Amino acid sequence: MKILVVAPSWIGDTILAQPLLALLKRNNPVARIEVLAPDWSAPLLARMTEVDAVIVNPFGHGDFNFFARRALGRRLLSADYSAAYVLPNSWKSALVPFFAGIARRIGYRGESRYLLLNERHRLDTARHPQLVQRYAALAGPLPATLPQPHLSSTMEQQQAARRALSLPLDTAPVIFCPGAEYGPAKRWPAQHFAALARLIATPQNPVWLVGSTKDAIVGDAITAAAEGAALNLCGRSTLEQAIDLLASARCVVSNDSGLMHVAAALGRPLVALYGSSSPAYTPPLSPSATIVSRSLSCSPCFKRECPLGHFDCMNGITPQQVATSIEARIAI
Numbered sequence: 001m002k003i004l005v006v007a008p009s010w011i012g013d014t015i016l017a018q019p020l021l022a023l024l025k026r027n028n029p030v031a032r033i034e035v036l037a038p039d040w041s042a043p044l045l046a047r048m049t050e051v052d053a054v055i056v057n058p059f060g061h062g063d064f065n066f067f068a069r070r071a072l073g074r075r076l077l078s079a080d081y082s083a084a085y086v087l088p089n090s091w092k093s094a095l096v097p098f099f100a101g102i103a104r105r106i107g108y109r110g111e112s113r114y115l116l117l118n119e120r121h122r123l124d125t126a127r128h129p130q131l132v133q134r135y136a137a138l139a140g141p142l143p144a145t146l147p148q149p150h151l152s153s154t155m156e157q158q159q160a161a162r163r164a165l166s167l168p169l170d171t172a173p174v175i176f177c178p179g180a181e182y183g184p185a186k187r188w189p190a191q192h193f194a195a196l197a198r199l200i201a202t203p204q205n206p207v208w209l210v211g212s213t214k215d216a217i218v219g220d221a222i223t224a225a226a227e228g229a230a231l232n233l234c235g236r237s238t239l240e241q242a243i244d245l246l247a248s249a250r251c252v253v254s255n256d257s258g259l260m261h262v263a264a265a266l267g268r269p270l271v272a273l274y275g276s277s278s279p280a281y282t283p284p285l286s287p288s289a290t291i292v293s294r295s296l297s298c299s300p301c302f303k304r305e306c307p308l309g310h311f312d313c314m315n316g317i318t319p320q321q322v323a324t325s326i327e328a329r330i331a332i
Contacts, residue, residue: 001081003082004083005033006096011258012258012282016109016285019146024139026294037054037057038055040239043243055076057096068264082103082104083104083105106138129281165233167208168241171202175210176196177260178211178219178222184276184304185304187314188255190221191225192322207230212234213234214235220232242259246268251268252270252327267288269288270284270290270329271292274292276300276302298313
């Protein structure tokens with residue numbers, strides 16, 4: 001049996017899709033699972049034991065490109081997939097499995113996908129409040145306990161990442177992930193990250209900032225305000241290297257972002273900061289995670305920027321509060 005999974009575009013959502021992959025393997029142990037995903041997700045999927053191959057999805061967010069999608073589907077006709085699971089809810093995301101002639105095309109109802117999908121699930125938000133549950137339910141009734149996301153990282157890979165970035169091999173860093181692709185309303189203020197770095201950094205437990213090239217500017221602001229207490233690696237590492245850096249962290253402090261879910265899947269002690277988003281919908285799936293949220297009446301608003309202009313949901317989380325959460329998580 002060969003299964004095609006059309007993955008979401010976001011890194012965090014890709015991690016939250018892994019329990020579905022695990023259930024598909026559990027239900028069909030000899031199944032070959034191939035994932036259609038953006039090229040930036042490939043390093044994540046390569047660290048998932050359930051994934052046998054990645055097919056690069058060349059279409060960017062919002063890129064319709066009907067004829068190119070049809071051409072890609074037709075190229076996959078000979079792959080002989082028995083089923084396709086379409087995780088995004090858009091109409092265009094179901095085009096490739098349709099044109100690939102896959103007999104079973106499974107996903108949630110949405111955007112009039114009646115012809116494109118032939119096994120359409122009705123979303124029950126009360127029964128499945130978390131995104132991970134919604135993905136996993138496409139495989140059938142949920143088990144009492146969902147499989148946990150897990151990314152592999154060996155000591156050799158971790159050491160190689162540090163060598164490539166000229167980082168010391170014998171330290172146990174606290175890693176900050178100050179970015180959030182969705183927007184500034186999900187980001188703890190740079191001055192708070194800097195104050196936290198000044199509180200906790202030591203020679204053997206330095207503070208490293210990890211993120212994408214888009215996070216480099218906020219990383220620079222943090223390191224400038226931290227007065228030498230933090231090292232900005234944002235934009236310097238590949239995603240694969242970021243995985244291995246996070247895997248060797250003493251603790252990770254992160255906004256609700258893709259790297260937060262990566263740290264959770266690596267089982268690292270984690271302090272996750274929530275403001276405009278909801279820990280009830282996309283929590284870090286790890287027993288080693290502590291969620292810090294003010295739970296204000298105006299949150300979660302799910303906005304990219306604070307609609308009220310005060311940003312109290314994140315401004316009000318103090319560096320000392322987070323430092324206390326780090327100490328408690330490491331001591332557990």
